[in-house]
Amino acid sequence: DDSALALIKKAGVLKIGTTGDYKPFSYKSPNGELTGADISMAQELAASLSVEPEFVPTTWKTLLEDFKAKKFDVLVGGITVDAARAEVGDFSVPNVKDGKRPIARCEDQTKYSSIDAINQPSTRVIVNPGGTNDKFAHEHFTDAKIAVFPDNRVIFDEIAANRADVMVTDGVEVDLQSKLHPGVLCPTKVTEPFTHFENAYLVRKDPALKAAVDDFVRKQLDDGGWKAKLDAAMK
Numbered sequence: 108d109d110s111a112l113a114l115i116k117k118a119g120v121l122k123i124g125t126t127g128d129y130k131p132f133s134y135k136s137p138n139g140e141l142t143g144a145d146i147s148m149a150q151e152l153a154a155s156l157s158v159e160p161e162f163v164p165t166t167w168k169t170l171l172e173d174f175k176a177k178k179f180d181v182l183v184g185g186i187t188v189d190a191a192r193a194e195v196g197d198f199s200v201p202n203v204k205d206g207k208r209p210i211a212r213c214e215d216q217t218k219y220s221s222i223d224a225i226n227q228p229s230t231r232v233i234v235n236p237g238g239t240n241d242k243f244a245h246e247h248f249t250d251a252k253i254a255v256f257p258d259n260r261v262i263f264d265e266i267a268a269n270r271a272d273v274m275v276t277d278g279v280e281v282d283l284q285s286k287l288h289p290g291v292l293c294p295t296k297v298t299e300p301f302t303h304f305e306n307a308y309l310v311r312k313d314p315a316l317k318a319a320v321d322d323f324v325r326k327q328l329d330d331g332g333w334k335a336k337l338d339a340a341m342k
């Protein structure tokens with residue numbers, strides 16, 4: 108049996124790709140420590156396979172390339188399910204349902220309430236490169252000014268400091284960053300998120316590995332393990 112799962116067990120190591128720049132899922136603190144709800148999940152996933160986790164850094168721009176180059180077996184950390192990714196690997200059972208919404212300074216809470224309200228020549232949209240936010244912004248905000256800001260760990264400080272006005276990103280991140288910048292950043296009042304999507308783990312194509320990851324995720328969803336990890340990371 109030389110399935111990917113068998114090779115992982117033989118090596119005693121599960122290689123986990125993650126960007127480390129997306130709270131609450133995957134976050135590398137300045138002292139180099141990786142934390143987050145999906146990091147805890149990956150550690151427990153490895154333990155459930157009786158192997159050690161080895162985290163491999165990647166970026167939103169390069170994660171497909173890195174996945175194809177077999178730098179890791181599983182990709183975790185707020186990964187949106189999409190067709191291009193599903194071509195190179197298998198997505199696990201999803202652990203998050205979300206949608207993109209705007210975050211802005213609290214005084215602009217009612218100003219940026221729709222795509223049209225944001226897409227004005229006077230609006231300074233800010234976006235992180237390489238992921239689905241980047242695609243969304245360039246597709247919908249053709250009349251606004253778009254600044255592509257490379258460091259996703261401090262991008263929200265740009266809006267707080269009035270160097271940008273608004274960012275459209277995953278709802279979970281909007282809610283957490285509003286909490287982390289109390290009274291300064293707020294979710295804007297939208298009737299409906301601008302998109303709907305799911306997050307899941309991208310797994311090396313191997314039926315045995317996919318089944319093991321799915322079993323693990325399902326169990327975490329059923330027994331409240333995932334919810335506890337997410338709640339702990341939402342602060």
Ligand SMILES: O=C(O)C(=O)C[C@]1(C(=O)O)C=C[C@@H](O)C=C1
Binds near residue numbers: 128185
């Ligand atoms: O590409 C994806 O999978 C994402 O959802 C990631 C993405 C993005 O869209 O840029 C979403 C929120 C985070 O701020 C970082 C990255």
